[in-house]
Amino acid sequence: KYSRQIPCRHNDSGGPCISTLGLQTYYYFISFLQALDNLPSAQSCLPFNRSLPACFNGFGRDILQAMQQQQMNAITSFIDGSVVYGSGPKVNNLLRDLCGLNGKLTVNEHFKDPKGRPYLPFEESLQSVCLHGEENVACFRAGDSRVNEGLPLTSLHLLWLRQHNQIAETLKHLNGHWNAETIYEETRKIIGALHQIITMRDYVPKIIGKEFFDNYIGPYGGYDPTVDPSASNVFATAAFRFGHATISPVVRRLNASYQEHESFPSLKLHETFFSPWRIIKEGGIDPIVRGALGTQAAAPHSNKLLTDELTERLIVLSIPQDMDLASLNLQRGRDHGLPGYNDWRDFCGLERIRTLEDFKQVVSDASVAERILQLYKHPDNIDIWLGGLVETFSPGSRTGPMFSCLIAKQMKALRDGDRFWWEADGMFSQEQRDELLKVSLSKIICENTDITEVPPDAFIFGKYPSGYVSCNNLPAMNLEAWREEKSEGTNYCTGASLSFSVSVPSAQEAFNDRPQKRKSTMTSVTLRKANIMRQTENQERKSLNKFYWGVVNTQQRNKLQRTPKQSSLLQKER
Numbered sequence: 001k002y003s004r005q006i007p008c009r010h011n012d013s014g015g016p017c018i019s020t021l022g023l024q025t026y027y028y029f030i031s032f033l034q035a036l037d038n039l040p041s042a043q044s045c046l047p048f049n050r051s052l053p054a055c056f057n058g059f060g061r062d063i064l065q066a067m068q069q070q071q072m073n074a075i076t077s078f079i080d081g082s083v084v085y086g087s088g089p090k091v092n093n094l095l096r097d098l099c100g101l102n103g104k105l106t107v108n109e110h111f112k113d114p115k116g117r118p119y120l121p122f123e124e125s126l127q128s129v130c131l132h133g134e135e136n137v138a139c140f141r142a143g144d145s146r147v148n149e150g151l152p153l154t155s156l157h158l159l160w161l162r163q164h165n166q167i168a169e170t171l172k173h174l175n176g177h178w179n180a181e182t183i184y185e186e187t188r189k190i191i192g193a194l195h196q197i198i199t200m201r202d203y204v205p206k207i208i209g210k211e212f213f214d215n216y217i218g219p220y221g222g223y224d225p226t227v228d229p230s231a232s233n234v235f236a237t238a239a240f241r242f243g244h245a246t247i248s249p250v251v252r253r254l255n256a257s258y259q260e261h262e263s264f265p266s267l268k269l270h271e272t273f274f275s276p277w278r279i280i281k282e283g284g285i286d287p288i289v290r291g292a293l294g295t296q297a298a299a300p301h302s303n304k305l306l307t308d309e310l311t312e313r314l315i316v317l318s319i320p321q322d323m324d325l326a327s328l329n330l331q332r333g334r335d336h337g338l339p340g341y342n343d344w345r346d347f348c349g350l351e352r353i354r355t356l357e358d359f360k361q362v363v364s365d366a367s368v369a370e371r372i373l374q375l376y377k378h379p380d381n382i383d384i385w386l387g388g389l390v391e392t393f394s395p396g397s398r399t400g401p402m403f404s405c406l407i408a409k410q411m412k413a414l415r416d417g418d419r420f421w422w423e424a425d426g427m428f429s430q431e432q433r434d435e436l437l438k439v440s441l442s443k444i445i446c447e448n449t450d451i452t453e454v455p456p457d458a459f460i461f462g463k464y465p466s467g468y469v470s471c472n473n474l475p476a477m478n479l480e481a482w483r484e485e486k487s488e489g490t491n492y493c494t495g496a497s498l499s500f501s502v503s504v505p506s507a508q509e510a511f512n513d514r515p516q517k518r519k520s521t522m523t524s525v526t527l528r529k530a531n532i533m534r535q536t537e538n539q540e541r542k543s544l545n546k547f548y549w550g551v552v553n554t555q556q557r558n559k560l561q562r563t564p565k566q567s568s569l570l571q572k573e574r
C-alpha cells in the first residue's frame with residue numbers, strides 16, 4: 001500500500017525504466033499513468049533521488065523499530081535564524097565577515113544595489129548553475145542552500161543579511177568595548193528572536209487559524225525539557241508543504257506606486273528559478289518585495305492545487321529536465337514511509353474517512369473527492385499530502401483541519417522544546433523583550449530597502465494604497481536596551497586576536513549550562529554554547545528521533561516508550 005520502492009516498472013517502449021546510474025536504491029524514476037497525465041511518452045518517467053538514509057538504527061530493544069529506515073537531517077529544525085547563519089560551523093564561517101572586526105556578515109564584493117545597499121555574497125563555484133548568458137552573476141550564498149530557488153525567497157534572505165549588519169553596526173556604536181565576537185553573537189541572538197516572533201506571532205496563526213493556534217499552541221509556558229523539538233517527518237514531508245499550493249504562477253515586480261514596473265515587468269515563476277542575476281541587473285529587490293506585498297497568495301482551487309509553473313516547469317538542482325513538484329511531494333512521502341491520510345486523521349483525533357460520502361464532507365469539491373477515491377480505490381490509500389491539501393480550510397486559516405493540527409503540534413514543539421526560545425527565562429531583559437516585540441516584517445522591509453509605504457502587517461494582503469502606511473509610522477526597535485556600561489576591572493577583548501580566543505565548550509559543558517540558571521541576559525560565550533548545543537542536540541536527535549511520528553502507525557506510536565538513551569540524556573539535563 002505504501003510502497004517504498006515505486007520505481008517505474010516499464011517505460012512506453014515496454015523496457016524497464018530504471019536508473020541509468022546504477023544506484024537503484026537511491027535514484028529511480030516516478031512513473032505516470034499515461035491516461036491520467038496526458039504526457040508524451042518521452043515523459044512517462046521523472047527522475048527521483050531518494051532522501052539519504054541514516055545508517056542502521058540499531059539501538060533500543062525493539063528490533064522492528066531499530067530496522068526502520070530514517071532520513072538524515074541536513075539543517076537544524078529550530079527557528080533560530082540558521083537560515084541566515086547556516087546550521088553548522090563550516091557554512092557559518094563562510095558567511096561571517098571575519099576580517100572586518102565588526103560582527104557583520106560578509107557581503108557581495110562585486111555588486112551593490114542602485115542605492116548602494118549590499119547584496120548577498122556569491123557562492124564560489126566554477127560552474128555555477130545560476131550563470132545566465134553574458135551576465136557574470138553566480139549563485140548567492142546564505143545560511144540555507146535553497147536561497148537561489150526563487151527571487152522572492154532570495155530577497156527575504158537579503159533583507160535578513162542587511163538587517164543583521166544594521167543591528168551589528170548600531171550595537172558596535174552603543175557598546176564600543178564589545179569585541180567583534182560579542183557584537184556578532186548578540187546580533188545573531190536578536191535576529192533569531194525576530195525570526196521566532198515573526199513566525200509564531202504573525203505567520204502561524206494566519207496559516208492554521210486562531211482557533212487551532214489557541215487550542216493546540218496557546219500561550220508560552222516556559223521551556224519544557226521533555227518536548228522533542230525535532231522536525232517530524234510528516235511535517236517536513238507533507239504538512240508544511242501546504243505552502244506549495246500558495247505559490248502564484250507570476251512573480252510580480254512593482255514600482256514605487258505599486259503598479260507594474262516600467263523597466264522590469266513581472267515574470268513567470270519559472271523565469272525566477274536560480275536567477276539571482278535578475279536582482280543584480282534588474283533593479284535590486286525592491287520591485288520584487290513590493291510585488292510580494294502587493295499580490296495575494298494563490299488560493300488553491302480544488303481542481304488545480306498547484307500552478308503549472310510548479311508541476312511542469314520546476315527546476316531542481318542536478319536534474320537536467322523540468323520537474324513536477326506535486327509528484328516529488330507524493331513520492332517523498334512514500335520514500336519516507338509516511339502512513340496514509342486516514343492514519344494521520346486518526347492521529348489528530350479526526351474521524352477516519354470510510355466512504356465517499358465521508359470524504360465529500362471534508363473536501364469542498366465533491367467531484368475532486370470522487371476522482372481521488374476512484375484513483376486510490378480506498379480512503380486508507382490516499383497519500384497524506386494530497387488528502388491534507390484538498391481538505392476544506394478551517395475558518396480563518398489557510399489549511400484544512402489535519403494540516404492545521406500537524407503544523408500546530410510541530411510549532412508548539414519547536415517553541416516549548418527550545419531552551420533558547422526568546423521568551424525563555426534569562427534570554428532577554430524585559431526592556432529588550434518590549435523592544436523586540438515592536439518589530440514586524442514590514443518594518444524590516446522599510447529599514448532595508450527604499451520602500452517607503454507598506455501594509456502594517458506584511459502577511460495581510462492589501463491593495464495599494466488602501467491600508468498602506470508610511471514606513472515612518474511603524475514602530476522600530478530601540479537598541480538602547482542593549483547598551484551595556486563597561487564595568488571597572490573587566491578585561492574586554494577588542495581586537496581580532498582576542499576575539500578568536502573565546503573557548504569552544506564541550507557538548508557536555510554546553511548541556512550543563514541551561515538558561516534557567518542564569519539571571520542576566522546571555523553572554524556571547526553562552527550564545528556560542530547555545531548554537532553548538534543546538535547542533536549537538538540535532539545530531540543526537542538524528543539517532544534518537546526514530547520514534548517520532550514519522551514511520552509509525554497510531555497503535556505503535558501510542559505504545560512508544562522513551563529509550564534508555566533518551567532517558568539518560570534527559571536525566572543529565574535535569
Ligand code: HEM
Binds near residue numbers: 241246247328332
Ligand atoms: C516557488 C516556491 C517554491 C518552490 C519552487 C519549492 C520547491 C521545493 C522543492 C523542489 C522541494 C523538494 C521536493 C522533494 O524533492 O521532496 C521543496 C520542499 C519543501 N518545501 Fe517547497 N517550494 C516552494 C515554496 C514553498 C513554500 C511557500 C513552503 C511553505 C510555506 C514550502 C515548504 C516546503 C517544505 C516544508 C519542504 C520540505 C523541506 C524538507 O524536506 O526539509 N515550499 N520545495
